[in-house]
Amino acid sequence: xxxxxxxxxxxxxxxxxxxxxxxxxxxxxxxxxxxxxxxxxxxxxxxxxxxxxxxxxxxxxxxxxxxxxxxxxxxxxxxxxxxxxxxxxxxxxxxxxxxxxxxxxxxxxxxxxxxxxxxxxxxxxxxxxxxxxxxxxxxxxxxxxxxxxxxxxxxxxxxxxxxxxxxxxxxxxxxxxxxxxxxxxxxxxxxxxxxxxxxxxxxxxxxxxxxxxxxxxxxxxxxxxxxxxxxxxxxxxxxxxxxxxxxxxxxxxxxxxxxxxxxxxxxxxxxxxxxxxxxxxxxxxxxxxxxxxxxxxxxxxxxxxxxxxxxxxxxxxxxxxxxxxxxxxxxxxxxxxxxxxxxx
Numbered sequence: 001x002x003x004x005x006x007x008x009x010x011x012x013x014x015x016x017x018x019x020x021x022x023x024x025x026x027x028x029x030x031x032x033x034x035x036x037x038x039x040x041x042x043x044x045x046x047x048x049x050x051x052x053x054x055x056x057x058x059x060x061x062x063x064x065x066x067x068x069x070x071x072x073x074x075x076x077x078x079x080x081x082x083x084x085x086x087x088x089x090x091x092x093x094x095x096x097x098x099x100x101x102x103x104x105x106x107x108x109x110x111x112x113x114x115x116x117x118x119x120x121x122x123x124x125x126x127x128x129x130x131x132x133x134x135x136x137x138x139x140x141x142x143x144x145x146x147x148x149x150x151x152x153x154x155x156x157x158x159x160x161x162x163x164x165x166x167x168x169x170x171x172x173x174x175x176x177x178x179x180x181x182x183x184x185x186x187x188x189x190x191x192x193x194x195x196x197x198x199x200x201x202x203x204x205x206x207x208x209x210x211x212x213x214x215x216x217x218x219x220x221x222x223x224x225x226x227x228x229x230x231x232x233x234x235x236x237x238x239x240x241x242x243x244x245x246x247x248x249x250x251x252x253x254x255x256x257x258x259x260x261x262x263x264x265x266x267x268x269x270x271x272x273x274x275x276x277x278x279x280x281x282x283x284x285x286x287x288x289x290x291x292x293x294x295x296x297x298x299x300x301x302x303x304x305x306x307x308x309x310x311x312x313x314x315x316x317x318x319x320x321x322x323x324x325x326x327x328x329x330x331x332x333x334x335x336x337x338x339x340x341x342x343x344x
Contacts, residue, residue, distance in 0.1 A: 004071070005048040008098035009038070010090050011057055019094035020048075021102065030091050042068050051101030053077045054109045062111040073101045073108035110238040112231060119205055120231050123224060126198040127275070133191040140184050147173055155192065158185075202227070214331055217338040218324050219300070220283030228276035229328045236333030242326030249273045251280070251322040280324055284317035298340040 003023050010017035016038050019030040033041060042050065042065055050065040051073040052058050062072045075097065084096040100106055112120065137158055141151050149171065151161045162185050165171060166178060173181070206212040206223040215226035232249065239245040246252050250273060288308060296302035300323075307316045331338055 005045075006098050006101050007042075007045065007048045007050045007070070008094045008101060009050065009052045009061065010094040010097065011052055011055055011061065012090075013057075017090035017094040019091070019098045021098040025102070027095070027098075030094055032090070039064070042070065045070070047071070049073055049101055051075060051097050051108075053080055053097060058109075059112050059117055063114065066111060072111055074111060075100055075106060075108055079106055107238070110232070110234050112234075116231050116234075119209070119227055122198065122202055122205060123227055126195065126202055129191065129195045129198055133188065133195050136184065136188045136191055140181070140188065143177075143181070143184075147171075147177070149173075158188070211332065214337060215328055218327060220280070220287040220320065221324060221328075222283060225276070225279045225283055228273070228279055229325070230332075232273055232276055233325075233329055233332050235335075236329050239329060242329040245329040246322050246325040249280075249325055250277045251318065251325055277321070280321040281317055284320040284324075285313065287320060288313055288316055296343060298342055300340055302343065 005023065005028070006019075006021040008019040008021065010019075014035055016033050016035070017030070018033050018038065018041065020028040022028055047069050048071070050062075050070045052061060052075070054074045054076050058074050062074050066072050080093075080096050080100045083099045084092055086092055137155060140158065140162070141153075144151055144165070149165060151157055151165075162181075165173070166182055166185070203223055206216070206227055209227075209230070211230045212223070212226040215221055215229050216223065218226075221229070233239070233245055236245065239248065243252065288304065291301045291304050292308060296305055304316060304320060307319055311319075327338065330336070
């Protein structure tokens with residue numbers, strides 16, 4: 001990278017700011033380009049380092065630049081921020097990206113393939129549909145609560161109570177609200193069906209993905225966790241070791257060490273994949289519950305039982321999620337199958 005130019009792109013929808021920096025640090029140009037002109041520039045430029053912030057459409061431009069023979073560096077916006085001087089403008093943003101990309105210690109995010117992007121998009125769509133479903137059901141309960149009608153949590157309870165509430169003429173609900181409630185209920189039923197369709201698509205996609213099938217053999221990893229690990233880790237090419245992969249997801253403790261004294265704190269939320277971390281953490285307690293009810297069958301279960309006794313279930317859940325990521329990294333890096341060590 002020391003002998004190549006850097007093309008830093010401040011991404012947008014239609015008008016892009018592009019800063020070209022030579023290996024000696026001289027700015028060759030810093031100007032606006034349209035979408036068509038940017039594609040033309042990338043096609044004509046000799047092999048360069050194409051850098052951009054990790055934001056909307058970054059994966060598309062990264063794949064395009066790589067297909068045209070360039071080296072790609074997608075950098076976190078938080079990492080670029082310290083290199084920004086003076087006022088915030090597109091020119092200064094592009095210059096900051098160029099300077100950040102020239103630093104050897106700053107690593108770029110992983111560039112996903114189009115197929116991986118499609119899988120991730122499916123999971124994002126399912127997550128948003130689920131969020132809307134929960135919000136709609138909570139609104140229905142809240143509105144009914146204002147009329148003194150309490151519906152227990154869970155969708156099954158809503159399915160059981162709402163038809164009776166709508167038909168009950170003695171519950172003192174105004175006719176106007178009864179009509180509103182019926183509309184909200186019908187809308188919620190559509191959302192439930194929408195979530196079910198997306199979940200079936202997700203399960204089918206994971207079912208025929210060999211990488212996800214490998215990862216689902218890990219304890220506490222389901223379809224969503226396997227998909228998240230597959231997309232985040234790839235073949236392990238972006239990480240030096242398993243600990244670095246785990247730190248990238250946010251499952252290693254942050255440090256505040258100085259003068260030879262190590263101070264280890266809670267797990268770090270900086271630059272973490274919060275959704276994947278949450279999914280792995282939610283899967284860990286079910287494994288701990290199963291392991292706690294029977295004698296250990298594998299060395300991993302024995303380690304987990306000892307950790308629960310020593311530190312408690314919550315810390316053990318974080319440790320298990322950490323170990324899961326490291327194991328997943330080794331599986332993907334070495335293209336192997338998960339084989340727990342049996343004690344029998």
